[in-house]
Amino acid sequence: MATHFYTASSLDGFIATSDHSLEWLFQQDFDMEGPMAYPAFAEGIGALVMGSSTYEWLLRSGGPWAYAQPTWVFTHRQLSVPEGADVRFVRDDVGNAFPEIDASANGRDVWVVGGGDLAGQFADAGHLDEVWVQYAPVTLGSGQPLFPREQQLELVDVARNRDFVCARYRVG
Numbered sequence: 001m002a003t004h005f006y007t008a009s010s011l012d013g014f015i016a017t018s019d020h021s022l023e024w025l026f027q028q029d030f031d032m033e034g035p036m037a038y039p040a041f042a043e044g045i046g047a048l049v050m051g052s053s054t055y056e057w058l059l060r061s062g063g064p065w066a067y068a069q070p071t072w073v074f075t076h077r078q079l080s081v082p083e084g085a086d087v088r089f090v091r092d093d094v095g096n097a098f099p100e101i102d103a104s105a106n107g108r109d110v111w112v113v114g115g116g117d118l119a120g121q122f123a124d125a126g127h128l129d130e131v132w133v134q135y136a137p138v139t140l141g142s143g144q145p146l147f148p149r150e151q152q153l154e155l156v157d158v159a160r161n162r163d164f165v166c167a168r169y170r171v172g
C-alpha cells in the first residue's frame with residue numbers, strides 16, 4: 001500500500017491558475033490508454049484525498065460524482081456533498097488523520113489528488129511515497145503550486161503521452 005500524489009502540471013510548476021482555472025490543461029492532448037494514464041493508475045486506488053479548493057472545483061465542474069472510493073476532504077469549513085458520494089471531511093494534521101484514511105483504502109493505495117501543499121503535508125508527515133506528474137507544454141507564470149517544499153525525489157519512470165512529459169518519482 002502506498003500513497004501517491006498524481007497530478008498534471010504546467011512546465012513552470014503550477015497545477016491551476018491563481019483563480020483555479022484548468023482551461024490551459026484541457027486544451028492538451030492526452031491518451032487515456034497511454035503511458036501513466038489515469039484509468040490504469042486509478043485501478044489500484046482505494047481512497048482519495050484532496051483539499052477544499054480541489055473539492056470545490058470538482059463540485060463546480062458539475063456532473064455525477066465520479067468516484068466510488070471514500071474521498072477525504074481537508075477543510076475547516078462545512079461543504080456540501082453530492083448525492084451518493086462517500087465524502088469524509090477532516091481538519092487535522094495529516095499524521096493524525098492518516099491511519100483512518102489508510103484503513104479506508106482497504107488494502108489499496110491512497111491518491112492525494114491535490115493541491116500541492118496538502119501533498120507536501122503528507123510528505124512532511126512521512127506518508128507520501130510517490131509523486132506522478134504529467135507536465136503540459138505550457139507555462140503559467142503564477143498559480144497554485146505543484147509542491148511548495150524542498151524535497152528530494154528519485155526519478156523512477158518517465159514517458160511521453162502525446163502532449164505530456166510524464167514523470168514518476170519516489171519520495172526520498
Ligand SMILES: NC(=O)c1ccc[n+]([C@@H]2O[C@H](COP(=O)([O-])OP(=O)(O)OC[C@H]3O[C@@H](n4cnc5c(N)ncnc54)[C@H](OP(=O)(O)O)[C@@H]3O)[C@@H](O)[C@H]2O)c1
Nearest residue numbers: 008015016020051052053054057074075076091092114115
Ligand atoms: N492540474 C491538476 O491535475 C490538478 C489536480 C488537483 C487539483 N488541481 C487544482 O489545483 C488547485 C489546488 O488548490 P489549492 O492549492 O488551494 O489546494 P487544495 O489542497 O485543493 O485546497 C487548499 C485548502 O484545503 C484546506 N486544507 C489544507 N490542508 C488542511 C488541513 N490540514 N486541515 C484542514 N483543512 C486543510 C484549506 O482550506 P479551508 O479554508 O477549506 O480550510 C486550504 O486552503 C485547485 O484549483 C484544483 O482544482 C489541479
